[in-house]
Amino acid sequence: MSNILETENLCKEYPLPKGMLCVFKELNFELEKGDLTAVMGVSGVGKTTLLNLFGVLDRPTQGKVFLEGEDVFAKDEKQKAEIRNKKIGFIFQFYHLLSEFTVLENVSFPLLIRGIERKEAQRRAFEVLKEVFLEGKTSLRPGQISGGEQQRVAIARALVNEPKLLLADEPTGNLDWKTGKAILELIKELHRKKELSSIIVTHNEKVAQFCNKTYIMESGNLKLLSHA
Ligand SMILES: Nc1ncnc2c1ncn2[C@@H]1O[C@H](COP(=O)(O)OP(=O)(O)OP(=O)(O)O)[C@@H](O)[C@H]1O
Ligand SMILES: [Mg+2]
Secondary structure (H helix, E strand, O other), X not given: OOEEEEEEEEEEEEEEOOXXXXXXXXXXXXXXXXXXXXXXXXXXXXXXXXXXXXXXXXXXXXXXXXXXXXXXXXXXXXXXXXXXXXXXXXXXXXXOOOOOOOHHHHHHHHHHHOOOOHHHHHHHHHHHHHHOOOHHHOOOOHXXXXXXXXXXXXXXXXXXXXXXXXXXXXXXXXXXXXXXXXXXXXXXXXXXXXXXXXXXXXXXXXXXXXXXXXXXXXXXXXXXXXXX
């Protein structure tokens, strides 16, 4: 099977005071193994909603998501938490690091959650922090490092459990272009080195140029715009 991720008639509605808001109702999408894919589209079209479903952070109203052929939302909560922890790495626009903990602790957490002993977790976290060139900042807290560095910590945290799927929601949206470009180059290099399949949500066409496919989300559907 060459697809890591597939959806089947995916539907997401949000309840609003005046009734249901339908973001998409029959969305069908495939992500091929090894793809580095950009998803673009105007604000409010549903990019984050979709990424949150792919990341098992939310559940669809109807339809299915298959990750490596497994029907993710047919699983119970414990199994879903395990899929999130082991198979998926998530990067957010605003990093979402834990401010009370050091860089090393932030990156160790996903390993502790899966039951790895603290010393070993810290050893592995340190190795990944080296890959994002932060071995000199491991004992600092997020508030003591720059935005670009915080995003590199978030990348290390996303990758420490060796996921198959990397999901990034506007990973450079909060950074100047020079820093953002360096972050994208790092994501692209790690994507290649770790044989990931990745989706980057972005408003920015320059970001999409780092990817080998670009989809645009419009009126509840994803259309393939370009394929390198
Ligand atoms: N928790 C929620 N409850 C109700 N409506 C929501 C919720 N989250 C998102 N929406 C609505 O769903 C639609 C899609 O939102 P979403 O955040 O997915 O858009 P987006 O494409 O990521 O936008 P942006 O580019 O601004 O981040 C919007 O109309 C938004 O207002
Ligand atoms: Mg969004």
